[in-house]
Amino acid sequence: EVWNPSGKYRVISTKPMPGTRWIRLLTDQDCRVEICTLKNTILSVEDILALIGDRCDGVIGQLTEDWGEVLFSALSRAGGRAFSNMAVGYNNVDVEAANKYGVAVGNTPGVLTETTAELAASLSLAAARRIVEADEFMRAGLYDGWLPNLFVGNLLKGQTVGVIGAGRIGSAYARMMVEGFKMNLIYYDLYQATRLEKFVTAYGQFLKANGEQPVTWKRASSMDEVLQEADVISLHPILDKTTYHLINKERLSNMKKEAILINCSRGPVVDEVALVEHLKVNPMFRVGLDVFEDEPHMKPGLADMKNAVVVPHIASASKWTREGMATLAALNVLGKIKGYPVWSNPNN
Numbered sequence: 001e002v003w004n005p006s007g008k009y010r011v012i013s014t015k016p017m018p019g020t021r022w023i024r025l026l027t028d029q030d031c032r033v034e035i036c037t038l039k040n041t042i043l044s045v046e047d048i049l050a051l052i053g054d055r056c057d058g059v060i061g062q063l064t065e066d067w068g069e070v071l072f073s074a075l076s077r078a079g080g081r082a083f084s085n086m087a088v089g090y091n092n093v094d095v096e097a098a099n100k101y102g103v104a105v106g107n108t109p110g111v112l113t114e115t116t117a118e119l120a121a122s123l124s125l126a127a128a129r130r131i132v133e134a135d136e137f138m139r140a141g142l143y144d145g146w147l148p149n150l151f152v153g154n155l156l157k158g159q160t161v162g163v164i165g166a167g168r169i170g171s172a173y174a175r176m177m178v179e180g181f182k183m184n185l186i187y188y189d190l191y192q193a194t195r196l197e198k199f200v201t202a203y204g205q206f207l208k209a210n211g212e213q214p215v216t217w218k219r220a221s222s223m224d225e226v227l228q229e230a231d232v233i234s235l236h237p238i239l240d241k242t243t244y245h246l247i248n249k250e251r252l253s254n255m256k257k258e259a260i261l262i263n264c265s266r267g268p269v270v271d272e273v274a275l276v277e278h279l280k281v282n283p284m285f286r287v288g289l290d291v292f293e294d295e296p297h298m299k300p301g302l303a304d305m306k307n308a309v310v311v312p313h314i315a316s317a318s319k320w321t322r323e324g325m326a327t328l329a330a331l332n333v334l335g336k337i338k339g340y341p342v343w344s345n346p347n348n
């Protein structure tokens with residue numbers, strides 16, 4: 001699909017993206033926009049090389065693509081100086097290779113914070129209240145009357161939510177769980193979590209002023225402290241060498257037997273084989289997963305686990321957010337082409 005065929009700058013989007021605002025932004029600034037409509041969900045390096053061709057000024061790509069040395073050198077040879085992932089995560093992008101070939105890299109933080117945190121909260125509730133199991137039970141026609149023991153789950157109020165990685169998304173999630181469900185909070189981050197601390201301090205004062213029962217909160221001195229103390233744990237680190245299999249067999253065994261683990265970050269942060277084993281032997285342990293180690297596949301056995309809620313990497317999938325992500329990705333590429341500042345650059 002081609003927009004503004006006579007545009008001076010050739011910008012490629014490897015996938016159709018929601019809305020038209022991002023297209024207008026580019027075409028209004030003399031870009032010819034080419035949108036790849038190949039049916040395969042995940043484009044190979046060869047597919048993308050063919051798209052780049054001999055001349056290309058910038059590319060908007062997706063987290064499913066492997067943006068490494070091969071693609072950045074090809075983009076650079078084609079005269080391209082700009083690449084943006086339509087994602088906040090950029091573990092699929094070799095930023096060093098991009099730098100080496102003079103290609104600026106952008107990502108799309110900010111617009112997906114609340115949407116992603118809302119999905120993490122949804123998975124927490126779905127796991128705690130066994131919503132998917134109960135839904136399947138209803139649809140199978142198995143409900144034949146109210147019972148005291150039917151789908152008994154966990155009450156979140158008064159339990160402890162643990163957040164690993166208190167950046168934008170982790171902090172928004174923590175706020176939702178503390179304010180929405182009166183959970184106590186324990187969190188771990190390598191950096192200062194000023195935004196989160198300001199919120200919990202102010203919220204504590206608000207509860208006190210209104211004579212309500214206070215919630216407690218603390219910064220953990222290690223990740224293991226969070227795993228041992230929390231009832232619901234949500235993972236929000238970036239994926240890199242240091243966070244690969246952060247949650248492994250040993251760490252799973254350190255968690256409470258009835259804990260809930262949520263992952264809306266990246267699949268390889270959790271050792272999924274160890275997780276499946278853990279779910280098998282601990283039926284009261286529950287998990288809510290948006291991401292998978294070998295996406296789009298699940299490790300054998302995971303799909304059979306009643307104590308797992310699984311969704312296909314949809315944490316940022318609200319209309320507002322996805323249109324925002326497309327717009328930011330377009331702005332990033334446009335910025336570099338036209339010499340405006342790149343809106344968001346993971347190097348900064």
Ligand code: DGY
Pocket residue numbers: 063086087088089090112265315316
């Ligand atoms: C991201 O942006 O990194 C999410 O995984 C997809 O929205």
